Amino acid sequence: MLIKEFSLTNFRNYKNLHFTPHEKLNIFLGDNAQGKSNLLEALFVLSLGKSYKAQKEMEIICQKEDFSQIKASIEENFQTKLVNILWTKEKFLIKKLIKLDGNTCRKISLFYGQVKSVMFSIFDLKIITEGPIWRRRFLDFLISQINPIYLKTLIQYYQYLKMKNSLLRSNNNLILIEALNEKLVDLGLIIILKRQEFIKKFTPIFYDYFSLFNKKKILLTYQANLSLNNNLKETYKKKLEKLLEEEIRKKFTLCGPHLDELNFSLDGFPIRLFGSLGEQHLTVLALKFAQAKLLFQETKTWPILILDDCISSLDLNHQKSIGNLILNAGQIFLAFTELPLFINKFSGNYYFIKQGVLSCY
Numbered sequence: 001m002l003i004k005e006f007s008l009t010n011f012r013n014y015k016n017l018h019f020t021p022h023e024k025l026n027i028f029l030g031d032n033a034q035g036k037s038n039l040l041e042a043l044f045v046l047s048l049g050k051s052y053k054a055q056k057e058m059e060i061i062c063q064k065e066d067f068s069q070i071k072a073s074i075e076e077n078f079q080t081k082l083v084n085i086l087w088t089k090e091k092f093l094i095k096k097l098i099k100l101d102g103n104t105c106r107k108i109s110l111f112y113g114q115v116k117s118v119m120f121s122i123f124d125l126k127i128i129t130e131g132p133i134w135r136r137r138f139l140d141f142l143i144s145q146i147n148p149i150y151l152k153t154l155i156q157y158y159q160y161l162k163m164k165n166s167l168l169r170s171n172n173n174l175i176l177i178e179a180l181n182e183k184l185v186d187l188g189l190i191i192i193l194k195r196q197e198f199i200k201k202f203t204p205i206f207y208d209y210f211s212l213f214n215k216k217k218i219l220l221t222y223q224a225n226l227s228l229n230n231n232l233k234e235t236y237k238k239k240l241e242k243l244l245e246e247e248i249r250k251k252f253t254l255c256g257p258h259l260d261e262l263n264f265s266l267d268g269f270p271i272r273l274f275g276s277l278g279e280q281h282l283t284v285l286a287l288k289f290a291q292a293k294l295l296f297q298e299t300k301t302w303p304i305l306i307l308d309d310c311i312s313s314l315d316l317n318h319q320k321s322i323g324n325l326i327l328n329a330g331q332i333f334l335a336f337t338e339l340p341l342f343i344n345k346f347s348g349n350y351y352f353i354k355q356g357v358l359s360c361y
């Protein structure tokens with residue numbers, strides 16, 4: 001997968017930007033707060049259809065402007081896709097229009113996964129250090145880019161879950177809750193089994209990458225919120241029935257894939273509690289490289305790799321390992337404040353960013 005052309009209008013601190021990326025390596029250099037992360041954020045919007053970090057979409061529109069736009073031409077297997085995303089301010093609301101080859105995508109699920117990419121930023125350390133929602137998000141994004149049906153199932157599951165939780169908070173209509181439980185069991189099962197299947201494929205790849213960085217023994221385990229025995233459907237149903245009283249008391253659904261967890265340990269100790277900052281950082285980088293490799297294996301094309309400040313807190317040897325991995329992937333976008341030594345001789349496009357203006361380095 002390749003970004004052939006990319007342009008921004010009024011995106012954060014960019015008024016206008018247009019560039020033709022190198023098909024392999026693209027490096028952005030610049031001081032703090034010049035727009036490196038903003039540009040990488042915009043590149044990743046091509047996959048998510050939204051910003052990975054903005055709390056409200058309003059934030060990405062350049063201050064004092066009333067619209068923002070991303071346009072890109074993407075190539076995959078010699079076919080070109082045109083992506084156009086437009087945000088417009090309408091009083092206090094934001095209207096978003098996503099077009100793929102000129103056709104409006106009415107549902108984000110129709111757009112998601114069209115442009116496959118993997119991003120790393122300092123934000124992603126949360127996968128290790130914060131609550132399980134960050135780990136589920138990582139896993140769900142990984143599977144959704146490969147399997148659109150999974151994404152559809154996930155969206156439906158969360159819609160039914162929201163309905164059930166609102167019933168638990170309000171009128172406890174038991175007949176409706178039972179009907180919703182049926183739906184949750186059917187959809188939840190698909191999610192759990194897909195997660196299990198993907199983790200099985202993903203872990204050996206992840207371990208391989210991590211072993212390039214660190215000799216300690218890493219372990220990743222998927223901890224489903226249900227015991228994964230033969231009679232999964234019955235177990236799931238029975239557990240929901242058993243928990244109903246407690247759910248009514250707590251006003252929340254207490255069983256299902258929305259409570260699944262991924263555990264990471266290093267030599268038997270949870271990385272979240274005992275890992276050094278560097279080890280946590282390398283764990284997340286190994287996750288991201290493994291995500292890219294799995295996408296490559298499943299789709300036969302490398303996703304776009306976007307790495308924002310991926311070597312801060314890493315020593316020189318680890319920086320070199322990252323350098324070797326970069327050479328063995330597809331199109332890459334990297335941002336640094338200074339050109340790292342390990343990258344010196346790689347051929348690609350080198351850009352300098354100053355106050356939202358891109359120039360050749």
Ligand SMILES: Nc1ncnc2c1ncn2[C@@H]1O[C@H](COP(=O)(O)OP(=O)(O)O)[C@@H](O)[C@H]1O
Nearest residue numbers: 012013032033034035036037038059061062063
């Ligand atoms: N909506 C916006 N309009 C204008 N400027 C913005 C907007 N959002 C963020 N910025 C500016 O972008 C700059 C940060 O850019 P960033 O890409 O994070 O820098 P870095 O080069 O360090 O990665 C900040 O100065 C911030 O004020």
Ligand SMILES: [Mg+2]
Nearest residue numbers: 036037038309
């Ligand atoms: Mg930055």
